Amino acid sequence: MITKIYKSFILTVAVLGFSSCVNNWLDQTPSNGIPTSQAITNYNDTKTAMYGMYDGLQGNSKYNEYYAARMFYYGDVRGDDMQARDQGMRTSSCYEMRYTVDDAPAIWNIPYNVIRRANRIIEAVESKTISDADKYQKEINDIYAQAKVVRALVHFDLVRIYGNPYTSDNGKSLGVPFVDTALPTDAQQGRETVAKIYEKVIEDLTDAVNSGALHKSVKVGEKQGFIDQWAAEALLTRVYLYKGEDALALSTAKNIIENSPYDLWAADEYADAWDKMSAKHTKEMMFELINNGTDDWADREGIGYLYNEDGYADAICTKSFVDMLKVDQNDVRINVILPVQMKTDDKGKPTDLYKKYGEEPVFINKFPKGQQGDPRLQNLPILRLSEVYLNAAEAGVKLGGSAVDDAVRYLNELIKARSVDANSANVVDAGNITLERVLMERRKELVGEGHRFFDAMRNNETIVRYESQDNIGWHYALNEDSRKFDRTYFRTILPIPVSEVNANPVIAKQQNPGY
Known part of the structure; x- marks a missing residue:
């Protein structure tokens, strides 16, 4: 890829030791990882590298550009269901969408750093450098499969942020660089098409899902904080849905709903279950990032x-x-x-x-103070069973025919689980279920979890914040382009960060239109 990205990879856990002003990253040894100058040579090294990989998905109070904060609010306030409360807030730039290439919010270095960590695990296993692999083959195979899922997740997130929705042009436009190996310092890798990124993401996910190596939990919470078989399949349903592979999205979701140990929170469990200390918390939480204490959290920037x-x-x-x-x-x-x-x-x-x-x-x-009295200590939800139900319902509606019956069944199960009225009048049938109805349930269910903007863009919806003072609500004044827009508005995708453009002439020629 490019020099800038390569340097961001060098640090095993960037969130604990990243510095753009020095070049001593190779020598840093974070508390939850191993330095990149040290090879992964045994099972303990592999486990340590895995912990560093997961830790990197979040970040800390200084580097929160991924799931610590920005990935969530990027998908929330750029839509129509959440907003920055006022000017000058941390979420304001994403909400206002007035940025240029010089000051746009970035979700780049930290994600690519996580990819670096995943690749180190994958390469160590494939090159057979782990000396005690025979003794720990099952465990190592599981970690290897998890690394492939994480690599897929991060590339998928990046292509959603920096590329057009797949459904807008069947993936013909440029996405991001796909990095699946260590790169030399002078590498200048360009962007691949959105279609190519999806192809490689799906390949990583299906390899992991079909490997039989991922732990297949038989009760909830067995692999809390780590990716198991069901979480990998849940991510695959999301990717299929975004790509428009509705039949595969539906069949994969069905398998999870019918065979996994996860279940929807009941109506009387829902509010309290968000607290990670709740006995019901893991019931439908398929994958989340764990905050065990102040060493893990992103503090006031989370x-x-x-x-x-x-x-x-x-x-x-x-x-x-x-x-x-x-x-x-x-x-x-x-x-x-x-x-x-x-x-x-x-x-x-x-x-x-x-x-x-x-x-x-x-x-x-959804990040309550809860029993621990501090919202900073709550875990970060990435995949929930409710999304799988919604993926199945959306795919079924789009497929039509007999798949509509599946859509009705799965949407109604979610509606009933979210109503204090067991005979909810809001249930649907084959005659009145619509895509708009399913998407409304997605909005109500997933608000605050970073989905709405991406859902609207892939479904070619128009985002309407307000159109006049009569319906401005709690919005503060926005530029006209940001009050109402669809996916043809160039700022719905971010510019490749200026630091990357300056470091790599290949990417400099591939900047997103409009910037």
């Missing part, structure tokens, strides 16, 4: 703190979304959106937040 009123109160739900959710008073999902808690200040006067929002539910509480 998504839990950004979305919490007692934190930065950085991003909130839009009024249009809240109004949509409140239509069904039996829907328990309203219970994870909180109104302002601090209504008065120490002088008994209404706080600014309460004066603006009153009793309206505005703050996402």
Whole structure:
């Protein structure tokens, strides 16, 4: 690839030792990884490298450009269901979409660093440099398969951010560089097409899923914080859906729903289950990033703190979304959106937040303070069973024919699990189920988890924040282009970071249009 990306790979755990001002990355030894100058030579090295790989997916308070925070709010506030609360917030740049190539938010170095870590594991296993592999063959094969899934996940995320949706042109436009090996320092790898990236992502995922090496959990929570067989298949359903491979998305989702140990949270479990200390938490949580303490968390820069009123109160739900959710008073999902808690200040006067929002539910509480009393310590959800149900329903509607019956069944199971009314009037049948209905359930179910913007773009929906002062809601003033747009708006994909463009003349000629 390019010199800049190569350098970002060099550090095994960038979030703990990354510095763009020095070149001593090869010598750094993070607490949860091994230095890249040291080969992976035994099973313990392999395990250590695996921990570093997973740790890199999150980041810390200094480097939070991936799942620590930015990957979530990038997919949330760029849509129509969440927004930055005010100008100058951490989420404001993504929300306002006024950036240029020089100041655009980046989700690049940390993801490619994770790919580097995954590749190190893959290469060590394939080159047979692990001296005690015979003794730990099963465990090593499992780690190897997990590394392939992580490599697929990260490339998939990158191509969603920097490439057009596959469905817009069948993947003909440029995506990102796909990196599946260590690169020399002078490498200048260019971008591959979106179609090629999807092909390689699916190849990694199917290799892992079909290998038989991934742990196949028979009860929930067995591999909490790590990818098991079911999580890998769940990611595969997502990728198939984004690619428009609806039959494969449906069949893969069916297998998970019918055979995995995971189950949907019941209506009376839903609100409390988001707390990782809840006994029901792992019931439908298929893969999440674990925060065991302050060594793991992203502190005040993490998504839990950004979305919490007692934190930065950085991003909130839009009024249009809240109004949509409140239509069904039996829907328990309203219970994870909180109104302002601090209504008065120490002088008994209404706080600014309460004066603006009153009793309206505005703050996402999917990273609650919970039993540990701190939202920064909550885990980060990546794959849930509810998404698998929604993937199946969406694929079934798009396929039509007999697959509509599957769509009806799976959507209704989710609707019933989210209603205090066992005979919910909101259930659908083959005569009235529509794609719009399925997508509405996706919005209600996945809000705050970084999905809405990507869902809208791949389905060629128009994002409407507001069109006039009459429906501005809680939005603050935006440029006209950012008030209402579809996937033809060039800022719906980010520019390749300027540091990459400056370092690599190949990519310099492949910058995204409009920048």
